[in-house]
Amino acid sequence: MASDPMIQLKDVRFAYEQGEDDTPQAAEFAIDGVSFNIEKGSFVAIVGSNGSGKSTLAKHMNALLLPTSGEVLVDDLNTVTESQTQPWEIRKRVGMVFQNPDNQLVSSVVEDDVAFGPENIGIEPSEIRRRVDESLQMVGMYEHRKKGPHLLSGGQKQRIAIAGVIAMDPECVVFDEPTAMLDPKGRREIMSIIRKLHSQGRTVVLITHFMEEAAEADRIIIMEHGKVHADGTPAQIFSRDDLGVLALPFAVKMAKRLRQSGIDVPADIVTDEQLADFLCSKEQG
Numbered sequence: 001m002a003s004d005p006m007i008q009l010k011d012v013r014f015a016y017e018q019g020e021d022d023t024p025q026a027a028e029f030a031i032d033g034v035s036f037n038i039e040k041g042s043f044v045a046i047v048g049s050n051g052s053g054k055s056t057l058a059k060h061m062n063a064l065l066l067p068t069s070g071e072v073l074v075d076d077l078n079t080v081t082e083s084q085t086q087p088w089e090i091r092k093r094v095g096m097v098f099q100n101p102d103n104q105l106v107s108s109v110v111e112d113d114v115a116f117g118p119e120n121i122g123i124e125p126s127e128i129r130r131r132v133d134e135s136l137q138m139v140g141m142y143e144h145r146k147k148g149p150h151l152l153s154g155g156q157k158q159r160i161a162i163a164g165v166i167a168m169d170p171e172c173v174v175f176d177e178p179t180a181m182l183d184p185k186g187r188r189e190i191m192s193i194i195r196k197l198h199s200q201g202r203t204v205v206l207i208t209h210f211m212e213e214a215a216e217a218d219r220i221i222i223m224e225h226g227k228v229h230a231d232g233t234p235a236q237i238f239s240r241d242d243l244g245v246l247a248l249p250f251a252v253k254m255a256k257r258l259r260q261s262g263i264d265v266p267a268d269i270v271t272d273e274q275l276a277d278f279l280c281s282k283e284q285g
């Protein structure tokens with residue numbers, strides 16, 4: 001398959017504070033020489049310990065931050081030059097969902113909140129209506145459209161924030177620890193929306209510290225000290241012996257135990273669902 005990159009990072013370095021003579025010191029780079037592409041339609045998880053640079057990297061993917069050196073291309077548009085000329089072109093393509101939905105909601109009525117983005121880029125009112133309804137239905141919040149966001153649970157608020165991003169109809173959505181503040185039910189709901197977005201053909205980047213969530217991606221990138229530490233399929237990543245503080249998903253641990261008991265579980269089984277399917281097929285076979 002020919003490669004068709006959604007996002008290209010080329011030797012990206014980023015320092016929050018410049019040195020006195022405007023030359024950032026090597027030790028200050030929050031992102032320190034990162035190069036990789038994210039293919040259109042792929043689902044990539046980014047993991048790594050606190051402070052490893054995940055959020056800083058995410059913000060480069062929709063030009064919220066611009067590289068100190070190197071370049072970031074979004075759909076072949078250079079984030080530095082686009083930001084000077086037509087900043088919305090990047091944001092239309094890549095939406096961002098953050099950890100805390102309270103920081104993302106701006107209106108006192110759910111549906112106004114979802115309409116906010118499309119209104120700002122001058123979409124026709126009838127098209128805004130259509131997009132707002134469709135996005136609210138997609139996240140299962142349509143019946144709450146007239147409510148005040150303050151009346152909703154954390155998970156519901158996060159779904160509204162996601163609807164607001166979907167209403168912009170971005171090709172790619174970057175999620176920065178979207179489930180970190182939610183209970184298990186809220187987390188499952190957000191993951192099911194993420195799966196839906198991916199199945200619609202959108203590119204998904206998911207930063208998470210839940211390895212069960214990362215296991216659902218096509219590819220996992222581990223960040224460490226502002227650099228890419230590892231990059232591979234979930235099966236490749238979870239078979240490494242240098243994962244440090246990153247905990248293995250339940251299904252990977254269980255598959256190991258089953259192998260020790262003589263059951264030949266394939267190496268690419270990394271999610272609960274895959275493990276359950278495998279065990280059922282063995283039972284029937």
Ligand code: ADP
Binds near residue numbers: 049052056
């Ligand atoms: P992660 O999301 O993986 O926890 P971050 O991208 O937030 O990591 O942070 C990477 C590094 O940049 C850390 O050393 C952090 O302290 C620093 N950093 C993050 N945000 C800022 C900021 N606004 N100003 C200065 N330094 C920051």
Ligand code: MG
Binds near residue numbers: 054055056176
């Ligand atoms: Mg972060």
